[in-house]
Amino acid sequence: MPYISFTYKKLIAGLALLVLLVLPQYTHAQLLTSPESKTEETKFPTDSLNRRTPRGTVNGFIKAMADQNYIRASQFLQLKRSWRKNSQRLRIVQSFQRLLDQGGDMAPTALLSDKYEGNPDDVLEENSDLVGTIIIDDKEITLYVVNTALEGQPPLWQFSAETVAEISATTSDEDTLLNNILPNYLKNKKLGGVPIGHWIAVVVIVLVSYLIAWALVALMGLIIRATWKKTREEEEWLLVRAMGLPIRLCIALWLFVAVSQYAGISIIVRQRFSAITFVIGIVAFLILLWRLSDIVSDYTKNRMTLRNRISAISVILFLKRMAKAAIVIIGFITILGAIGLDVTTWFAALGIGGIALALGAQKTMENFVGSVTLIADQPIRVGDFCKVGEITGTVESIGMRSTRIRTNRRTVVTVPNGSFSSNNIENYAHRDRFLFDPVLEFRMETTPDQLRYLLVEIRTLLYSHTSINPEPAKVRFTGLTASAYKVEIMAYIEAVNLDASQEVQEDLLLRILDIVAQSGTDFAFPSQTLYMARDKGTDEDKTTATNDIVKQWREANELHLPSFTPEHIEKLKGSVKFPPEGSAVGREDGKTV
Structure with a gap:
């Protein structure tokens, strides 16, 4: 038959394990037994x-x-x-x-x-x-x-x-060691059925054990700080100090149990002190958890501050308070169980209270979980410009319950974190490029060579522009409508923010207008629109010139359709400066301010 030892030495050495084993004895039965299935x-x-x-x-x-x-x-x-x-x-x-x-x-x-x-x-x-x-x-x-x-x-x-x-x-x-050294009057006079000398010895052993434990922990601290360089930093030293008192209590308990048993303290005294020693061991473990929660929260707060994630601090503080409340409640009930009280009903009350709290604070918990999700996944940060559902604006704060967004109309919208995290979030602040995709429609009078000219020149513009990523930069004749030829453009603007991208977009559109004017054609008007202005038609001279240019490209085998050669694209890169010449904010390197 396997032998299971209940000696105090093993009890103190395995204190953390014992605490974890004691708790499930009460919680396991409570979780598996429902009010309906519980038998009397x-x-x-x-x-x-x-x-x-x-x-x-x-x-x-x-x-x-x-x-x-x-x-x-x-x-x-x-x-x-x-x-x-x-x-x-x-x-x-x-x-x-x-x-x-x-x-x-x-x-x-x-x-x-x-x-x-x-x-x-x-x-x-x-x-x-x-x-x-x-x-x-x-x-x-x-x-x-x-x-x-x-x-x-x-x-x-x-x-x-x-x-x-x-x-x-x-x-x-x-006889026991203690009885051999005690004088007769301390052995003959009894208190609670035990010689009074044993009670005095217990007090002396407690004091001496704690003093020895204090000296050992202090010595270990000096050795650790002298040999472990990381402990010279404040954060590492705080971790070592946090373990000082729990370790001191455990060493003192181990010494007390070992010495009292070796000295032959009466089993009556030791058994009466067993509950006290067990409770002190549990308290030591709870103190360790309490201090570790402080250290972890402080460390995490400092990290979040360095990363400028201020919104995460409120969640960290809330979790810290929740952890400490759990330590106090579970520790209190465990101590009651350690001194012999039946705590099953206490856990039942906690279970019922937890259900009631969950039902009554369902939305609050949903918002809290949503805030934790926002902090963990970081789909948005304070200062990001984003779109959540139908709301578009800049994130001003992320709280425990809700997030505030400043819209373009300068109003502030407060969105509960529960619904916020469940919506599709479009974050514009994380864009590394901005899409430029206008659709151009040209008049039906536009000749095929004019279309070829437009395709080549607009594509040349995209490849040449310093703020356009050439991969991909597409300009395609995609179809005919009832009243126009349709040309679609797709390229990415490289800019640091939305304002800078709009500046580049404005420059591109103006340059495209110049190319269209140079080609001799014009944009198509919707067929259902009536306008009384005199139609100037197409410019015959420019049309002829455009046709001649395309003819020269064909004769020289330089018509870059359906695509440009890589050599020509490399030659064009950066040849169109932005901001354009004459701009008040222009720079010599041609890059956007």
């Missing part, structure tokens, strides 16, 4: 010695020994017929107490099952629980309690006959 636990008549559960048996046995009522204490043992005489009862119980004082260990009250059926999660046989160990002269005795009731009878937990047999067969004439 069978109630049994009260036992006069409170032996219905393993916890009641151990506590009752310790209390009987403290009262020096050894006959009553023997009733917590499963005795053979030959051991039922009073003399045998006294011998076995006193031997049991002496062995526990010398090298025994009992599980803390919080880890003892208070259920009729015992602990169902251990690996032991049914109706059997491990509650402690005794180590004497390299001999180990495991202490079991078993349900000795007959089937159908109320449970009756007692120390098993095997345990009692090993206790009865083990003799130890040596």
Whole structure:
């Protein structure tokens, strides 16, 4: 059968694991049991010695020994017929107490099952629980309690006959170290069934253990700071300091448990202090979590400040407060469970309260989750120009509940983060290029060579312009309408912002107007539009000149249709300066200010 140790040394060394294991014992049952499916636990008549559960048996046995009522204490043992005489009862119980004082260990009250059926999660046989160990002269005795009731009878937990047999067969004439050094008057005078010297020794061991732990942690801090260069930075040193008090408490607890057991402090005293030591261990773990939450939040805030993500700070502060509230609530309930109170109803109340809170604050939680999504995914930042649904404007702030947008009309629109994050968000601030895609329609009188001229010259303009990315830069004759020839342009303007892109777009359109005028044709008017102006028609001279130019391109094999050669595109790059010559904001390098 696998051996499970409940020694205090392992309890303190595995403190964090134990806390995580204690919590699920209460939460697991609450999560799996719904109000509808929960069956009523069978109630049994009260036992006069409170032996219905393993916890009641151990506590009752310790209390009987403290009262020096050894006959009553023997009733917590499963005795053979030959051991039922009073003399045998006294011998076995006193031997049991002496062995526990010398090298025994009992599980803390919080880890003892208070259920009729015992602990169902251990690996032991049914109706059997491990509650402690005794180590004497390299001999180990495991202490079991078993349900000795007959089937159908109320449970009756007692120390098993095997345990009692090993206790009865083990003799130890040596006295404890503490009893050997205490004067007689401190041993003979008793308080709570324990020599008063043991109580004084406990106080001394507590003080000495804490002083030694304080000195060890201080020494470790000096060594770490001297050998680990990163700790000389404030952030790293704060992390080391945050662990100082929890580690100090754990070391002090370990020293107290080890020294008190080695010195032979009475099991009655140690068992009474077991709940206190367990609670202090839990508090140490909670203090560590509390301090780590401060450090993580401060570190994250500093990082967000450096990255200019001010809107994330409010979320960080909210999460910090939520984490601390959870630490306090769960820690409080865990401590209540550690001192022996039934906290199942507390977790049930938390579950019901959580459901009520979730229903009542559904929109608030939706907005909070939306704000976390905005901070995590960063589809927008403060100062970005964006479009959310039908709202277009500049983001002014991202809060815990809503986001404020300043529209082009200078009004402020407040959008709840829940609906904000669920909408399609178009962020104009992240554009690296701006699309230039006008559709030009030319008169039906335009000749094919004039169209060729327009296609070549407009494409030349795009390849030549310093603010146009030539890949892709497309100019295509895409079709005929009832009243026009349709030419579509698609290119990307390279600019730092929308204003700069509009300046380039304006320059391109003006240059296209010049090219159209030079070609001798004109833009088409919609067929349904009536205008009374005199139609000048097409310019015959310019039309003839345009036709001659295209003819020369053909004869010289330089008609760049349907596409330009890469060599010609490279030759054209940057030959059209922007801003144009004569502009008041022009620069020698031709780049946009």
